[in-house]
Amino acid sequence: MKRSEFLDILDKKVLVLDGGYGTQFMKLGFGGIPGEVLNLQNPEAVEKVHRSYVEAGSNIILTNTFSANSLKLRALGHEKDMIAINRTAVAVARRAGGRETLVFGDMSSCGEFPVPAGTMDFDACVDIFRTQASILASEGVDGLIIETMSDIKELKAALLGVREASPDLPLIVHMTFDETFRSVTGTPPEAYAALFDDLDCDVIGINCSVGPAVSLDIIRKIATHTSKPLSVEPNAGAPIFDGVKLTYNETPEDFAMYTEDFISAGCRIIGGCCGTSPDHIKLISHFATSGRNLKTARTPVQIITSRTAIATMDPFITIGERINPAGRDRFQKQIVDMNFSQVLDEAASQKLQGATVLDTNLGIEKLLTPEHFVKVINELDRASSLPLSLDIQTPSMMELAARHYSGRPLLNSARVTDKNLPRRIEILKKYGGMLVLLAMGKEIPETARGRFDVIMEGIRILEDAGISRHRVLADALVMSFGAGKDPSVTLETFKLLNEEGIKTTCGLSNLSFGMPDRSYLNGTFLTQALDRGLTSAIMNPGDEFVMGCLYGTLSLAGKKLTRADVRVSENPLVNILLEGNAEKLLKEIKDLCNINDPVIVSQEILGKAMEEIGILYGNGKIYLPHLLLAAQTSQLSFDHLNSLLAGEVESKGRVLLATVEGDVHDIGKKIVGTVLKTGGFEVIDLGKDISAQKIVEKALELKPDIIGLSAMMTTTVGRVSEVAAALKAADINAKLICGGASMTSDLAIKFGADGFAKNASFVTDLCLKILN
Amino acid sequence: MPLKKHYLNRARITGQLESDDPLRRIVDAIYKEGLTLVNPAIYFETLDISAVPQTFIPGKFAGAKRITLFASTLGLAVDDRIQDYMSRNMVLDSQLLDAWSSESLEALNDAFDTVLRNENGEGTIRFSPGYGDIAVNINRSFLEFLNVPCINAHSETGILTPVKSTTCMIGWYA
Secondary structure: OOHHHHHHHHHHOOEEOOOOOHHHHHHOOOOOOOHHHHHHHOHHHHHHHHHHHHHHOOOEEEOOOOOOOHHHHHHOOOHHHHHHHHHHHHHHHHHHHOOOOEEEEEEOOOOOOEOOOOOEOHHHHHHHHHHHHHHHHHOOOOEEEEEEEOOHHHHHHHHHHHHHHOOOOOEEEEEOOOOOOOOOOOOOHHHHHHHHHHOOOOEEEEEOOOOHHHHHHHHHHHHOOOOOOEEEEOOOOOEEEOOOOEEEOOOHHHHHOOHHHHHHHOEEEEOOOOOOOHHHHHHHHHHHHOOOOOOOOOOOOOEEEOOOOEEEOOOOEEEEEEEOOOOOHHHHHHHHOOOOHHHHHHHHHHHHHOOOEEEEOOOOHHHOOHHHHHHHHHHHHHOOOOOEEEEOOOHHHHHHHHHHOOOOOEEEEEOOOOOHHHHHHHHHHHHOOEEEEEOOOOOOOOOHHHHHHHHHHHHHHHHHOOOOHHHEEEEOOOOOHHHOOOHHHHHHHHHHHHHOOOEEEOEHHHHHOOOOOHHHHHHHHHHHHHHOOOOEEEEOOOOHHHHHHHHHHHHHOOOOOOOOOOOOOOOHHHHHHHHOOHHHHHHHHHHHHHHOOHHHHHHHHHHHHHHHHHHHHHOOOOOHHHHHHHHHHHHHHHHHHHHHHOOOOOOOOEEEEEEEOOOOOOHHHHHHHHHHHHOOOEEEEOOOOEOHHHHHHHHHHHOOOEEEEEOOOOOOOOHHHHHHHHHHHOOOOOEEEEEOOOOOHHHHHHOOOOEEOOOHHHHHHHHHHHHO | OOOHHHHHHHOOOOOOOOOOOHHHHHHHHHHHHHHHHOOOEEEEEEEEHHHOOHHHOOHHHOOOOEEEEEEEEOOHHHHHHHHHHHHOOOHHHHHHHHHHHHHHHHHHHHHHHHHHHHHHOOEOOOEOOOOOOOOHHHHHHHHHHHOOOOOEEOOOOOOEEOOOEEEEEEEEOO
């Protein structure tokens, strides 16, 4: 099916997707077999579930290939069957769907995140998705869906892979968010929507993790940041296990009552995820076809984003200029040497000073390699940086930075020439973002009208290429006052652009280059520019006079500048940990060791700082990437302290972790491990797909205080019960705790566990309570 | 199940309820509660027009050869809960549940209407006593005629108990 045909359908009607498959396979007695393997071992069962959804009213069914990528199948021991599994899945779905039902190829996470949230190489991740997508496309699916993605960068890799394999098929993308409105790796729905509104997909949506009520809240946030059709597949609430079978607490009626709300919010595709059945789909289908209220187009709010942070245009974006080694030879040399410590320092300090976006200029690009750009992007991402302005001159390097960036960047910049602008347009189209458009072609016009005309010509070219003017920040060009340039030309250009509704920016500090009293000149000019409608500036947020002028002018205009959420703790070590600057932390720790016993530094100072990090995470003050960053940042210092102490430090307890047999999901368990290490526990991770027998053997050998089990799938939660019985039979007294997407407190008790953690933020408290 | 927009319209709630609007949670909770309270039932009979008492047949049914008489109800539990909310001064909850159950009953009647029309072909509008030329106080004899066990009508006012009940009829031309 052509993408335009698919979008035409969505303009006219709401399409109903299918529901959950895991619980349906369990009902048919196939709970113990990985779902994808069923395609080969029992295709009749798969077809039966497909048919039940078709009969319930699904307009689209998904191939049974959710985990049929090479990495997941390798973990299940079925990598060699990947082609056969995907091919058969398409054939089975097509047979069940007949002529009327669309068949979309289903894809999801590799099970590992790309750098920096995980360890996987980004391009390798792209390859995995490209390979699966090309098989599904060649088998004749009507479209593709990438769903249940919890890391925005993995989803971006997946989209790029899919589009390399299949540029012409309709593509739906889905992320998954929890009830705090964040993905596992800290991305808010608005940031997700803004980036994927730019990228080459047709429908944006969410699935899994939460029921329809919370899904509706998330969909509404997404709707404000994209004009694309939306899609939703909520869970049927929370799972309930009666000792024999697993059910979910949202009845079809409970679930279907949100159908109209979803449609009103912009959803054109509605289905169900975990726990939903043909009964749910039948009722959704009823409400999706009666009383429709198809809304007209939405105009998305323009934002610049990183993985975790958002910079809004209204009323002003402060773009920090300090990540730029111009005139700072030592800084330039550090960058060339791949030492990004000062970059991270500048990022952290500008955030504190009130920047909302960070201009990132690595200086003389001839001295640098592609690795420099990839590394700096990942390092800033790891440090949960503010959104970035990619101030890069070499197009190939700008493209590389945009490719590896986890948000919606500001590309800085493009001139309106035949050579310069088209290359930036390519990057914008492929990787998304906003563009700083300079008011110059080959020359800089001397008059305001001339500069305005150049910008409007650039916007015309951008719009011809399908890029909205809302994605432009027009730079009216601040010139050196000391070189005799008249600042009123720039001010008048701002005014003309503002009257046209074009957002504007400038390199503020250029004004006073080579002049005395730079702050006063810059601050005064900024005030005048704000009066003419300036909406952002690349400037030094550390200049108190200039920042005072900014806050004062906006206040007098009745506008309030929202500063990024900065400095979450009074403890300076906590803030250094959250900056991700391991070397700076090590220096502090060494200084502390000069006046304190290393045991005190380890347990009472650094240990307490890490405990506070855990509490901040538990309270939702920081997000998972911050937590992982802090754990990673602390490692160098803990290693140093341990070398001084030589085994004097006692842990709070030994924890053995494992993902149960048949389950290959271990991201959540790794996060739990990191949180526990952060909290002072010794953690031994046995890995994934671990049998009860192996867990017993390791427990006897390692004598842990606690055994933590993870089971994500509805088909594997029951394994926890087997492990509990095996531990009891072996007379092992370690406490048993468990967690995972399909686990609940009630289930944990029924399975014989001593505790349950809903997510990683609760696990340290749980372990401390159990041991006390 | 009623359409949510009908439920909200009847409750005089217009526009989108934002996620942080506390009213949204109550609106959704009442919808779910309603689903647990109702015990819908329909009693019906399709007869030759000559077998139906003349006092039941509205003038608009001229030309009809057969008539389906039916009575529908959601049961007593929803009435009781509305009264319970009222007695506890939970006026909003009672008003929402009242609106929801009224629309639920309408949805029930619409669904049954569709079934009847599929079976009987062209017919008149769906008509209830109390409109046009048929007085509401025939309800008692209407229910007695249909032999409905669980819906009562006041002999003078025709008011039905459970409150969320209706009496209806449709004439068929074939």
